[in-house]
Amino acid sequence: MHNNPNELERKKMLDEARHIAVVGLSDKPERTSYMIAEALQKAGYRIFPVNPKLTDFVLGEKPYASLTDIEEKIDIVNVFRRSETVFPVVEEAVKIGAKVVWMQQGVQHEEAATYGENHGLTVVMDRCIKVDHAILLKKGKQYQN
Incomplete structure (x- = not known):
């Protein structure tokens, strides 16, 4: 059974990350994936839209059909896909x-979480990256003052 990294570990991941691929990103501003990607972008991350259906830039960034099409190093692969479609995404992330x-x-x-962890990935499941970012990084900044 998978256990998510603790708060301190998730905070460190978010602190150290610069590039976030958003798999399943929609070009529709009313969609959750768009709102979260936009918030991450405003927080200073460079986002990489990954969705084979996208042809135009989203949030000012070129879309990619798959993770393997991205030429830059990706720190976090943020997944907005149905659970049953996640395994190939984790394989590509590896x-x-x-x-x-x-x-x-x-x-x-x-199964995807186990595969990812066995291949060196840190896996977070069933958590909103935007919520964790807002809670963990803001709280951390308050303590640094």
């Missing part, structure tokens, strides 16, 4: 040398 796969709230796949 292939590109990502550090973290972060499955959004409601997204869980035990």
Whole structure:
């Protein structure tokens, strides 16, 4: 059974990350994936839209059909896909040398998590990256003053 990294570990992941691939990002501003990607971008991360259906830039960034099409190093792969479609995403994350796969709230796949961890990934399941960012990094900054 998968256990998510603790708060301190998740805070460190978010602190150290610069590039976040958002798998399943929609180009529709009313969609959760768009709102979260936009918030991450405003927080200083460079986002990489990953969705084979996208052809135009999203949030000012070129979209990619798959993780393997991205030429830059990806720190976190943030997943907005149905749970049953996650395994190939985790396989691609391993292939590109990502550090973290972060499955959004409601997204869980035990087998994919085990595969990712066995291949060196840190896996977060069923948690919203935006919520964790708001709570963990803001709280951390308050203590640094």
